[in-house]
Amino acid sequence: MVRLGGGVSFLDNVRRSPVDIVFNIAEGRGSYRSREAQVPAVLEMLGIPYTGSDPLALAIGLDKPLTKRLAATDGVRTPGxxxxxxxxxxxxxxxxxxxxxxxxxxxxxxxxxxxxxxxxxxxxxxxxxxxxxxxxxxxxxxxxxxFIDGDEVTVGMVGNAPPRVVGIMRVLPRKPTEHFIYSLEVKKDYVNLVDYECPAQLAEGVLREIEVFSLKVFRLLGCRDFSRLDFRVGPDGRAYFLEINPLPGLGSYSDLVIMALKVGWTYEGLINAVLEAAVGRYPQCAGRLP
Ligand SMILES: Nc1ncnc2c1ncn2[C@@H]1O[C@H](COP(=O)(O)OP(=O)(O)OP(=O)(O)O)[C@@H](O)[C@H]1O
Ligand SMILES: [Mg+2]
Missing domain, CATH: 3.30.1490.20 (ATP-grasp fold, A domain)
Structure with missing residues (x-):
């Protein structure tokens, strides 16, 4: 295992180190909307296998209005x-x-x-x-x-053909809050401010809708290996798609990891599932995993 770093040192390292596959977690440089596409684009140019979505899916996913426009054309409900x-x-x-x-x-x-x-x-x-x-x-x-004033829900997906839902998790403010926002302040102090409920105790109908919408958006963008999608459930009891993260965080504090652990995965199991999904598309990697 070798760490390739980011930016210019990534370019130097990836040319110097012979790698079988890159486990991509790079968010890219600058504030460009295509920044998450930078590393996968370089890897594709060099013909190096990597985990996760391709440059196009990553670039679209970071552009929330464009993603919503595409999702809406496929019948996915999203707030005005x-x-x-x-x-x-x-x-x-x-x-x-x-x-x-x-x-x-x-x-x-x-x-x-x-x-x-x-x-x-x-x-x-x-x-x-x-x-x-x-x-x-x-x-x-x-x-x-x-603003959809209702339950906050996040969905983890892993795999391809078909991708499977790891879990649908509800994020509940610990203190009754008018107009709850899973904001920067709340994410920083999540240990004290929210409870995570996975599987989410929501009506069967809306859970089904969230799953259908998640699959649609994952496929629409051509996502690969894993993703996390955010929804709110409106006062009307219906699901509203907010955004997709084709490169979700994998830190121990991240929603995808929290959700996976809650439904019985191990951290290693989650990382391996992403890696195995990626390896499946590169014949040259077959049989080379430890
Ligand atoms: N239209 C909305 N209605 C209700 N809440 C919203 C809406 N848009 C954003 N929020 C709140 O703000 C939070 C962050 O918004 P969003 O998911 O769009 O941002 P983000 O920074 O891309 O999130 P992430 O940390 O998942 O990458 C949401 O999880 C939700 O709590
Ligand atoms: Mg979000």
């Missing part, structure tokens, strides 16, 4: 939204017609970057101020989205 690309567009108030409250988030981020307890807006003035702030701070478009 609009995109504000620049401060000039703020005066057009493209959020007119959306149902308040609205949540304001950067269009190309993950790990709740830019999503805070204060991300909700109850009036046009608030939307404008918060969107302006994100445009300035993150130098990328802003997504203004209808």
């Amino acid at each position: 939204w609009c995109v504000v690309g620049s401060t000039v567009e703020l005066s057009e108030e493209p959020w007119q017609g959306l149902k308040f409250p609205l949540i304001i988030k950067p269009a190309y981020e993950g790990s709740s970057k830019g999503i805070r307890l204060t991300s909700l807006a109850g009036s046009a003035r608030e939307v404008e101020a918060k969107a302006r702030r994100i445009l300035e701070d993150y130098r990328q478009p802003v997504m203004v989205e209808e």
Whole structure:
């Protein structure tokens, strides 16, 4: 096993070290929406096998509005939204017609970057101020989205043909919270602030819908090996797709790992399942796993 690092040292190391397969966890450099595609693109150019999704799926997955647009065309329910690309567009108030409250988030981020307890807006003035702030701070478009006030659900998927659902996990605030947001503040202090329930104790119908939507989005983007998808369940009892993470975190604190352990996997079992799924598409790797 050799660590390849990131950025320029990755380029040096990958040329120097003969590797059978790369276990990719690289989020890429810069704030480009295609940053997660950087490492897989290099590996494809060099003909080196790697785990996880290809550059296209990773690039699309980081662009939330584009992913939602694609998902919606395939019948996946997603909250109403609009995109504000620049401060000039703020005066057009493209959020007119959306149902308040609205949540304001950067269009190309993950790990709740830019999503805070204060991300909700109850009036046009608030939307404008918060969107302006994100445009300035993150130098990328802003997504203004209808806030679905209901259960927070995340879904882990592993494998291919067909990918299987590891679990559907509900994230519950420990203290009763009006307008719960699984924000940066909450993710940092998850040990004290939330409980994780997996399998989620939700109605059979909505669980089924979440599973169908997850499979659709996974396939639509051409995801591979693993992914994690976020949903909210609305007051109407229906599932609303928020986003997919084709390169979900694998740290011990990450939702996919927490969920896998809760349904009886081991950490090693999860990593091996991802690796085995990847190895299956490279004949040259057959029989070479330890
Ligand atoms: N439309 C919405 N309705 C309700 N809650 C929302 C909505 N959009 C975002 N949230 C809340 O904000 C959290 C983070 O949003 P989102 O999943 O889009 O961001 P992220 O930074 O990409 O997350 P991750 O850490 O999973 O990469 C959600 O898990 C949810 O709690
Ligand atoms: Mg998320």
